[in-house]
Amino acid sequence: MNVDKWISDIIASRERCTVPIMTHPGIEMIGATVKEAVQSGEKHAQAINELSKKYPSKAATVIMDLTVEAEAFGSSIAFPENDMPHIQGSLVDSESIEGLQIPSLSAGRVPEYILANKMAAEMITDKPVFAGAIGPFSLAGRLYGMSEIMVACYLEPDAIALLLDKCSRFIEDYCMELKRTGCSGVIIAEPAAGLLSNEDCLQFSSVYIKNIIDKVQDDSFMVVLHNCGNTGQCTDAMIYTGAKAYHFGNAISMPEVLKQCPADTLVMGNINPVGVLRMMSPEEIEKEVTSLLEQTAEFPNFVLSTGCDVPPCVPEENIQAYYNALSAFNRRI
Amino acid sequence: MNILTTKTMNDILEQIALCVENGKINQKSPYPPSMKGQLGADELTLQALEEGVAPADVLSKGLIVGMGRIGVKFRENKVFVPQVLMSAKAMSGAMAHLKKYFLDGSVKRKGKIIIGTVEGDLHDIGKNLVSMIAEGNGYEVIDLGVDVPAEKFIEAIKMNPGAFVGMSALLTTTMAKMEKINKIIKSEFPEVITCVGGAPLNNEFAKKIGADYYTDEPQALVEILDKLVA
Numbered sequence: 001m002n003v004d005k006w007i008s009d010i011i012a013s014r015e016r017c018t019v020p021i022m023t024h025p026g027i028e029m030i031g032a033t034v035k036e037a038v039q040s041g042e043k044h045a046q047a048i049n050e051l052s053k054k055y056p057s058k059a060a061t062v063i064m065d066l067t068v069e070a071e072a073f074g075s076s077i078a079f080p081e082n083d084m085p086h087i088q089g090s091l092v093d094s095e096s097i098e099g100l101q102i103p104s105l106s107a108g109r110v111p112e113y114i115l116a117n118k119m120a121a122e123m124i125t126d127k128p129v130f131a132g133a134i135g136p137f138s139l140a141g142r143l144y145g146m147s148e149i150m151v152a153c154y155l156e157p158d159a160i161a162l163l164l165d166k167c168s169r170f171i172e173d174y175c176m177e178l179k180r181t182g183c184s185g186v187i188i189a190e191p192a193a194g195l196l197s198n199e200d201c202l203q204f205s206s207v208y209i210k211n212i213i214d215k216v217q218d219d220s221f222m223v224v225l226h227n228c229g230n231t232g233q234c235t236d237a238m239i240y241t242g243a244k245a246y247h248f249g250n251a252i253s254m255p256e257v258l259k260q261c262p263a264d265t266l267v268m269g270n271i272n273p274v275g276v277l278r279m280m281s282p283e284e285i286e287k288e289v290t291s292l293l294e295q296t297a298e299f300p301n302f303v304l305s306t307g308c309d310v311p312p313c314v315p316e317e318n319i320q321a322y323y324n325a326l327s328a329f330n331r332r333i
Numbered sequence: 334m335n336i337l338t339t340k341t342m343n344d345i346l347e348q349i350a351l352c353v354e355n356g357k358i359n360q361k362s363p364y365p366p367s368m369k370g371q372l373g374a375d376e377l378t379l380q381a382l383e384e385g386v387a388p389a390d391v392l393s394k395g396l397i398v399g400m401g402r403i404g405v406k407f408r409e410n411k412v413f414v415p416q417v418l419m420s421a422k423a424m425s426g427a428m429a430h431l432k433k434y435f436l437d438g439s440v441k442r443k444g445k446i447i448i449g450t451v452e453g454d455l456h457d458i459g460k461n462l463v464s465m466i467a468e469g470n471g472y473e474v475i476d477l478g479v480d481v482p483a484e485k486f487i488e489a490i491k492m493n494p495g496a497f498v499g500m501s502a503l504l505t506t507t508m509a510k511m512e513k514i515n516k517i518i519k520s521e522f523p524e525v526i527t528c529v530g531g532a533p534l535n536n537e538f539a540k541k542i543g544a545d546y547y548t549d550e551p552q553a554l555v556e557i558l559d560k561l562v563a
Contacts, residue, residue, distance in 0.1 A: 078455075083504060086455050146458045150415040151422060154356075154364040195414040195458075233410055274533035311504075311533075 001128055001184045003222040007244060007266055010058065011300045015330045016293055017058035018323070019130075019268060019303055021187070021226070021247070022310040025319055026051030027063075034312060035079045038065050041115030048116070049123040055323060059128040062117060064189055064309040066134045069170060070142040072107035073100065082312055090145035094152060094159040100143075102170050105177050114177055121182035128184030130224060133175055135190025136168040136212075137205040143167070146192060153204055160204070168208035175216045175223075185222035187247065188212070191308075193237075194229015194249070201230075201237035209241045217244060224268070228308040235260045250275070250307035254292060258299040267299070270307040271322065277306060278314045282321035289325035297333075345381045346395040349374055349427065353399025353469070354406075356419025358426050364419055374399075378427035388434035389441075392471065396424055400469025404552035407466075414462065421465030428468075443471040444562045445496035446528075447489045449481030451514055454507035459531055463499060466551035472558060483517040490522050497558060500544075502531040512542040519543055526561065528554055 010017060026047035027037045037043045044063060052060040067085045071077045076088045092100050105114070117131045134142075140163045141149045152160050175186050193205035213223045225238055228249025235257055238246055246261055248254065248269035261267045271277060276288045289304070296302040304326055310319075351357075352374035355365050359373035372380070374396070381391050403420040406412040434440040446467050450460045457479050468474045475493055477485055486498060498518060502511050508531075515527050528546040529539050539547030548554040 080453070083453075088455065147418060147461050150418050153415060154419060155362065197413045197416075200413070200415060231410060233413065275535050279535075279538070 002219050003128065003184050003244065004219045006128060006184070007222070007264075010266060010303065011264070014333055016302070016304055016326060016333075018305060018326055019057055019059045019061065020055075020271075020306045020310060020322070021061050021064055021273075021308060022055075022057075022306060022319075023047055023051065023061065023063045024310055024312040025314060025316070028312070029054070034082050034084060038063060038079070038085055039109060039112060041112040041119060044112070044116035045119035045123060048120045048129070052124050052127065055319065057127070058303065059130050059184070060120060060124050061130045061187060062113075062120060062132050064132050064187070065113070066138065066142070066189060066191075068109050068113050069134050069139050069167075069174065072103040072105075072110050072170070073139075073143055074103070075143060084309075087142050090148065091143045092163065093144070093148075094156045097144075097159050097163045097166075100163070100166055102166050102173075105173060110174065114181060117178055117183050118181035121184075129182075131175075131178040131181065131183040131186040133171055133178065133186050133188050135188050135193060135205060135225075135227075136164050136171055136208040137196075137201075138190050138192040139167040139171065140164050141192045150195070153200065164204065164208050168212060172212045172215055175212060179216055179221045184220070185224060185244075186216070187224040187226050188243075189226045189228075191227060191229045191249075194227045194231070194234065194251075196234060198234045198237045201234035202240060206237045206240045209243075213242050217242070224266075226308075232256060245303075247305060248307065254302070255295050255299075258296060258302055261301070263301055265301060266303050267301050268303040268305040270305065273306045273308050273310045273314075277318055277322065278311055280318070282317045282324075285318055285321040286325040286328075289322050290329060293326070293329040342381075342386055342390070343394075345377060345384070345386065346390060346398075348372075349377045349381065349391065349395030350399035350402070352377060353396055353420050353423045353427070354402045356403075356416060356423050358419070358423045374423040374427040375430075378430045382430060388431050388439055391427075392431060392440055396427055397469065397471050400424055400466065401552075401555075404466050404470070404555060408550050408552045414458070417462060417465065421469060424465070424469045442473040444558060445473045445475060445493050446499055446558065447475045447477060447486065447493060447496050448499040448501070449477035449486065450479040450501045450503075451507050452480055452482045452510045454502050454504050454510070455479045456501070456503035456531075459503065460499075460501040463501070463530065463551045463554060467499075467555055467558070470555045470559075472555075481514075483514040486514060486518055487521060490518065490525055496525075497561070498525055498527045499554070500527065500529050502529075502534065504533070508533060508538065511544075515542050515544050528557070530554070 222244040226247035245266035250272035359375035
């Protein structure tokens with residue numbers, strides 16, 4: 001698929017479209033547990049496919065699992081039955097970074113995720129499938145400890161630069177492999193960089209992401225840079241990466257960030273997946289979605305999305321309300 | 334011991350506050366680059382105590398002032414998480430020199446807060462930020478860590494009568510655990526004031542589960558606690 005054409009068609013269209021970051025409802029639809037879906041590429045792909053058939057999203061997204069890469073490096077992971085896996089403890093300190101091996105793509109659950117993407121790209125042929133990967137700063141924080149890396153960036157910058165280099169080399173390899181699966185792009189999730197100032201985000205995240213993007217992005221494969229931690233302070237650093245699309249969380253003002261982002265890139269966001277989609281009534285959700293669509297109406301490059309991954313146990317009528325609001329908005333224009 | 338003039342004393346306390354505000358831990362710390370080679374909160378606190386500044390003044394007019402400033406800047410998006418953590422580190426180094434004064438009672442805290450990330454949840458950055466800012470603003474923090482079950486909160490409340498309780502959660506699934514823990518705390522200790530925070534939470538959720546306060550940033554919590562202890 002030519003992603004440049006896909007992007008320009010969206011921008012040229014009068015109708016609004018949506019690309020929610022949503023897989024858990026699909027996991028629930030196939031009767032699997034989260035634990036099963038994150039460990040089986042086949043179940044994972046089935047979930048995405050079922051979801052894609054049910055809802056008219058403009059692209060399909062895979063599970064946003066920010067433990068896969070850390071597990072490949074050797075982190076210990078806990079797998080709750082019906083919640084996302086999480087990392088237990090840190091793996092390296094400044095002394096052990098030098099000895100840290102960059103893992104192969106056969107480590108941990110990486111092969112299952114590659115399989116899931118390959119199967120999803122084969123099953124879903126009417127829309128692009130976006131794979132997922134963690135960003136280098138978020139991965140480094142998971143390996144080193146999030147609070148610890150924030151301090152070490154200032155006190156031990158050389159050690160952290162080496163760790164970031166190792167993380168980004170692995171992510172680049174992983175993204176290249178994801179590209180070979182037939183996916184049309186990858187959502188690089190870099191939420192931890194949203195805790196940094198613009199200057200620090202540039203130094204500790206964006207320069208590494210730009211290197212990855214320069215290698216993997218072309219007219220058949222796009223990078224969507226997701227940063228749900230950004231409250232508006234590090235948008236310039238995100239734009240520096242040259243991604244073809246940017247995805248924002250609910251901590252940011254979409255009209256404001258749309259003014260900042262290049263008009264030829266897609267800008268996605270930012271319905272609160274918990275506070276709105278999970279916790280509000282369908283009527284309230286319709287109001288929230290309509291309000292966001294109205295606020296962003298003047299920007300042709302806006303794509304409606306959730307601000308982050310839709311959590312487990314969101315009622316079906318709530319998801320329907322999200323889509324109903326979009327349809328009603330499109331009927332009015 | 335030298336007797337300082339009021340002006341000199343105020344100068345050194347302001348320098349301590351500046352070091353905490355800017356995250357200047359000690360002389361050898363390279364951060365911030367603009368203060369490279371200068372004395373940090375560590376050396377200045379020691380110097381102030383040696384020169385006769387009251388330990389209570391070092392805490393309230395130096396360290397707490399610096400930490401209060403960084404908390405406000407954080408709320409206003411003028412600084413970000415790493416800068417707050419550097420300030421907390423500078424504060425923590427200086428606090429080590431005050432430990433014996435806390436133990437002998439010559440320096441008193443404003444109150445105690447028991448903090449933990451609730452059972453099933455291993456995220457600690459929000460909890461750590463709140464802990465550091467609360468401690469930096471004069472509260473004794475009993476940090477129970479992450480994945481804290483109700484029994485551990487109850488045990489800590491028994492050991493620290495009158496303490497506030499702060500609970501953190503980042504996962505939607507562990508928000509439910511927060512409700513359970515709050516219920517258990519309130520049924521056994523109805524007088525205990527509970528505060529909750531975490532990215533997926535909001536005020537409505539806090540009200541629904543019966544928590545007393547919700548804040549979306551640490552300085553706001555300190556302001557609530559300050560009003561409660563006033």
